[in-house]
Amino acid sequence: MLHSRSYLHPFPARMAPNIALEEIERFDAGSIIVDPMVGSGTVAMTAVAAGHQFYGFDLDPLAALIAQVSTSCLDYDRVRGLFETIIRQARLNSATPADLPWVEVEDETHKFIGFWFADKQKRALSGIAVELDRLHQSEPSKEVDALKIALSRIIVTKESKASLARDTSHSRPHRVAKTSDYDVFKGFEQSVTQMLQRHSKLKIDGNATIQRGDARKIDSIGDGFCDAIVSSPPYLNAIDYLRGHKLSLVWLGFTIPQIRQLRSMSVxxxxxxxxxxxxxxxxxxxxxxxxxxxxxxxxxxxxxxxxxxxxxxxxxxxxxxxxxxxxxxxxxxxxxxxxxxxxxxxxxxxxxxxxxxxxxxxxxxxxxxxxxxxxxxxxxxxxxxxxxxxxxxxxxxxx
Ligand SMILES: C[S@@+](CC[C@H](N)C(=O)[O-])C[C@H]1O[C@@H](n2cnc3c(N)ncnc32)[C@H](O)[C@@H]1O
Structure with missing residues (x-):
């Protein structure tokens, strides 16, 4: 049987959703399954749809976030309420670019943002990013994570939207313009609606724990812990997952030096x-x-x-x-x-x-x-x- 999946966010190397995935449905109900390189969570979604207990890890913070939101039940009214709060505040502050607390004096990330984003979009994105961060610091929740994914969906795209790049979703961003009229606030709102529609089609019966982590050394898991591992490791020299995701991650709390450090740990x-x-x-x-x-x-x-x-x-x-x-x-x-x-x-x-x-x-x-x-x-x-x-x-x- 070929599984059709509702995906929340583009991802350059999803596991093709059959064969290995069909295997998952054959495991005893309630099995403990691990994907140590969870990506955007194809294995994770299949495992929770089949009622298993799932644990996933990925070095890439965006991958971990997508997989987490794709396998979590969400309070949709809360997502919409948080969205309204964020957008109201971000619009008020949109006259000047807000300072991203995680970037502060770090110059490389400023330069990176200056290269890939035009002023109008930069002001809107920084307003939203600061509000998302404030909410996350005061009360982290799946609903705030879902809004991060909705924001990322207008950055990691094929055609340029919030950034000046195209092909970002194929991990090969290249700058195609120096200015842009794209309306970030409107795009974010549409993205939240689309993402919630897609999310409502997911079947979430089991439970999933997804963390950032290194598949080569998973400290949080003890010996003899799981019934099965299902995964698709990166091929040699195939895809630099973080190259496209960087454009999103700089708005989600990460600096370019931090992302470089993660990349050096990639398989x-x-x-x-x-x-x-x-x-x-x-x-x-x-x-x-x-x-x-x-x-x-x-x-x-x-x-x-x-x-x-x-x-x-x-x-x-x-x-x-x-x-x-x-x-x-x-x-x-x-x-x-x-x-x-x-x-x-x-x-x-x-x-x-x-x-x-x-x-x-x-x-x-x-x-x-x-x-x-x-x-x-x-x-x-x-x-x-x-x-x-x-x-x-x-x-x-x-x-
Ligand atoms: C082919 S994708 C995985 C697809 C995933 N199995 C699915 O179901 O969609 C490979 C993933 O390995 C991750 N990765 C690479 N090196 C890693 C490491 N050392 N630890 C954890 N994840 C890693 C990449 O970030 C990428 O998300």
């Missing part, structure tokens, strides 16, 4: 500082012919291998004995070299003691692909159009 984001170790070469067996790649690319691949190993180790730690880990992975192409991300994950998982139960491949449905679909019709192109579902078990050994 496969940067080069490894360590020299190649034995573990790296074991993870990379079958990964692809990387021998002719430049040292810079090889270093990035080493870091990816180290990250996959850390992810797997953490997965093994938090799973109950006999628990299942299910991952959806696609392939990459780096400087013309075909990269088999799924093999690397399978190697990493087996190195930490997880047993591979099943590996299946399927064509990626049109429109669900994370990366541009290759036009050619050769063997490489056809492998790039597939995604791989890997199913592992933490086998319990009896003594």
């Amino acid at each position: 496969g984001a940067e080069r490894a500082t360590t020299k190649s170790v034995e573990m790296v070469s074991k993870v990379l067996a079958g990964f692809g012919d990387i021998s002719n790649l430049a040292p810079r690319q090889k270093a990035m691949i080493s870091r990816y291998a180290i990250d996959l190993h850390r992810l797997s180790k953490e997965a093994e730690r938090i799973l109950k004995p006999n628990g299942t880990a299910l991952y959806v992975m696609g392939n990459s192409c780096l400087k013309g070299v075909y990269i088999d991300n799924a093999s690397a994950l399978a190697n990493a998982a087996e190195l930490v003691g997880l047993t591979l139960l099943d590996r299946s491949e399927r064509e990626i449905p049109l429109g669900s692909r994370y990366l541009p679909t290759p036009k050619e019709n050769n063997a490489l192109a056809s492998r790039m159009r597939k995604e791989i579902v890997l199913k592992f078990q933490k086998v319990a050994f009896s003594s």
Whole structure:
């Protein structure tokens, strides 16, 4: 069965909502399921719709916020009431740009905002952002979080709306204008209405806890905690999730240096500082012919291998004995070299003691692909159009 989902906010790499998701419905009712890289919450939404207990983590604060709001019951009247309060105050203050308390004297974020936003929109956004922050500081709630998502929906867009950029929702923002007539207040109001309509179509039967966190080290979860892990890790070199989200996050309490710090913790984001170790070469067996790649690319691949190993180790730690880990992975192409991300994950998982139960491949449905679909019709192109579902078990050994 193909699940249709009502999504609250654009996201560049959603998990295609079947196969792994159908698997979720087969777990015993009330199972504890974790997605350590929750993204915008496709797995989370399916798990709570099926009545499970769900825990999700993501480094990206916007992803965590979208997933949280998508899996929480909301008081719609309260959302509308808070919206009225915010908009009234922001309109009153819109003559001059309000100072964002989290930016204060930090120059890089000011410059960033000055580049991507025109004055009129900057004044309106800063008025709204300051009010959202004030409400959040005095009484944090799901309803305030929902309004943050509604605001972000007019920034992280394909065509430019509140910012001067287009393609922000595809993680590749580029500035296409120097001025804009966009009415932020009106756009925000429409966005709140649309978001609530979409939210009302969600089925929320279980409960979800979503936090910002690093999948490679989930401190808040104890050993042997969950029945299953269902996730889709980033592919090598595929998507820089924070590149587009930055435009929103600067209005939601984050500075550019803070976002840069988060980015450096993203799976496969940067080069490894360590020299190649034995573990790296074991993870990379079958990964692809990387021998002719430049040292810079090889270093990035080493870091990816180290990250996959850390992810797997953490997965093994938090799973109950006999628990299942299910991952959806696609392939990459780096400087013309075909990269088999799924093999690397399978190697990493087996190195930490997880047993591979099943590996299946399927064509990626049109429109669900994370990366541009290759036009050619050769063997490489056809492998790039597939995604791989890997199913592992933490086998319990009896003594
Ligand atoms: C392919 S998306 C996940 C899609 C998600 N499973 C879904 O159901 O829509 C990959 C996610 O991994 C997150 N990520 C990357 N590195 C991470 C890390 N070290 N810890 C936690 N999340 C991370 C990214 O921010 C991104 O949201």
